[in-house]
Amino acid sequence: MPKHHVTTTINGDPVEFLCAPEQTLLDVLRDVLQLTGSKEGCASGDCGACSVTLDGRLVCACLVLGVEAQGHSVETIEGMAKGDELHPLQRKFLEHAALQCGICTPGFLVAAKALLGRNPDPTETEVRYWLAGNLCRCTGYDKIVRAVLDAAAEMRRI
Amino acid sequence: MDYRSPGSVRDAVELLAAHNGTAHVLAGGTDLLVKLRAGFVAPELVVDVKAIPQLRGIASDPRGFRIGAAVSCAEIGEHAALSAAWPGVVEALQLIGSTQIQGRATLGGNLCNASPAADSVPALIAAGAVCEVAGPAGEREVPVEKLVTGPGRTSLARGEFVLAFRLPNPDAGSADAYLRLIPRTEMDIAVIGVGVALTLDHAGVCTRARVGLGAVAPTALLVADAANALIGSKVDDAALAALAAAASAACKPIDDKRGTVTYRTKVAGVLARRAARIAFDRARGR
Numbered sequence: 001m002p003k004h005h006v007t008t009t010i011n012g013d014p015v016e017f018l019c020a021p022e023q024t025l026l027d028v029l030r031d032v033l034q035l036t037g038s039k040e041g042c043a044s045g046d047c048g049a050c051s052v053t054l055d056g057r058l059v060c061a062c063l064v065l066g067v068e069a070q071g072h073s074v075e076t077i078e079g080m081a082k083g084d085e086l087h088p089l090q091r092k093f094l095e096h097a098a099l100q101c102g103i104c105t106p107g108f109l110v111a112a113k114a115l116l117g118r119n120p121d122p123t124e125t126e127v128r129y130w131l132a133g134n135l136c137r138c139t140g141y142d143k144i145v146r147a148v149l150d151a152a153a154e155m156r157r158i
Numbered sequence: 159m160d161y162r163s164p165g166s167v168r169d170a171v172e173l174l175a176a177h178n179g180t181a182h183v184l185a186g187g188t189d190l191l192v193k194l195r196a197g198f199v200a201p202e203l204v205v206d207v208k209a210i211p212q213l214r215g216i217a218s219d220p221r222g223f224r225i226g227a228a229v230s231c232a233e234i235g236e237h238a239a240l241s242a243a244w245p246g247v248v249e250a251l252q253l254i255g256s257t258q259i260q261g262r263a264t265l266g267g268n269l270c271n272a273s274p275a276a277d278s279v280p281a282l283i284a285a286g287a288v289c290e291v292a293g294p295a296g297e298r299e300v301p302v303e304k305l306v307t308g309p310g311r312t313s314l315a316r317g318e319f320v321l322a323f324r325l326p327n328p329d330a331g332s333a334d335a336y337l338r339l340i341p342r343t344e345m346d347i348a349v350i351g352v353g354v355a356l357t358l359d360h361a362g363v364c365t366r367a368r369v370g371l372g373a374v375a376p377t378a379l380l381v382a383d384a385a386n387a388l389i390g391s392k393v394d395d396a397a398l399a400a401l402a403a404a405a406s407a408a409c410k411p412i413d414d415k416r417g418t419v420t421y422r423t424k425v426a427g428v429l430a431r432r433a434a435r436i437a438f439d440r441a442r443g444r
Binding site: 001004021022024045046048051054057058059060062063064065067068070114115131132134 | 161163184186187188192194195196204206208230232257258259261262344
């Protein structure tokens with residue numbers, strides 16, 4: 001089957017790629033574009049390690065075909081820091097030790113950023129429900145939730 | 159596998175009809191991509207329907223609401239007027255998966271995936287939702303409860319697909335509610351789901367009701383006996399007990415790790431009673 005030529009925007013930059021119809025957006029990000037920050041955990045939309053935004057909506061890149069990115073805008077973890085300057089969420093994850101192995105971290109960060117973009121002052125309950133589709137198997141969720149709430153507080157002060 | 163993204167209903171129908179059952183509709187993809195990867199389905203062609211304008215957007219007119227079959231659950235949940243008019247439908251579809259899944263999952267996909275446990279379906283049935291279906295012979299309307307015929311099976315003919323869902327504007331004194339049981343607070347498949355929509359007159363007497371049951375039979379059910387238990391009553395304890403008994407009597411569930419036949423049958427009645435009570439309280443507040 002011929003590959004599809006896809007024109008899209010990733011982290012603000014115009015990007016073109018070729019992909020097979022069955023390749024997921026996650027496959028394309030990692031294997032074609034070498035954007036390996038998005039992780040493959042379950043490949044079935046359960047773990048959230050591949051969280052990206054598509055036209056501003058939080059989605060699992062493993063549940064989107066690469067061809068579906070045609071004409072749309074994708075934001076990944078690689079777009080989060082500005083050069084050497086970490087996003088407040090990234091700094092707070094470090095300060096609160098909200099990661100151990102790090103596999104789930106990009107997904108949590110992308111998901112948390114999407115939350116704070118919509119709701120700059122979430123309650124702890126809102127954070128926990130919003131992040132229910134992001135699984136962490138080593139740190140536990142308390143430190144992650146505290147880091148998100150702390151980052152939200154800091155971002156509201158700026 | 160090939161992928162096409164037609165921009166019109168006619169093109170989509172032609173593609174689906176020409177592929178003699180080896181084409182699959184792609185809306186949000188949250189079920190289809192999992193099945194593709196697991197090898198449960200191997201279509202020659204995937205037809206992405208998200209570029210077709212008739213499947214996008216939520217419109218309201220004096221008749222009611224029209225929800226495009228490919229609108230994401232997240233977008234539906236953000237629609238204030240629809241959420242106010244049909245809180246049960248919206249709370250049901252918001253129970254589907256995580257935030258990430260909400261960003262992709264659609265009502266068309268939730269229905270046509272034809273899982274008995276689809277959360278939106280009992281609520282849509284209770285609300286009296288009707289599907290607009292397009293196909294080689296033109297368009298037709300199908301009540302939601304008539305679309306699924308068994309696990310993984312629908313009444314859609316070759317070349318047909320769902321364009322949109324129509325919900326009426328609720329009458330004065332009407333409200334709906336949806337409850338589901340899962341063994342945890344989030345991220346699970348319904349053991350039982352119950353949607354109830356009812357209408358009260360000025361005296362608080364129930365004049366109309368519809369009850370949808372999910373995950374307790376091969377398809378989601380419209381349970382007329384359960385609705386009849388409410389109609390003519392003031393939704394008092396006796397009526398709620400009759401409703402619960404009728405809901406349990408309608409169950410033909412399977413035994414599996416999520417629940418036994420006995421458990422599902424009993425709890426379907428309990429949830430029906432509670433959902434009716436919520437719908438009743440909402441209707442009285444209107």
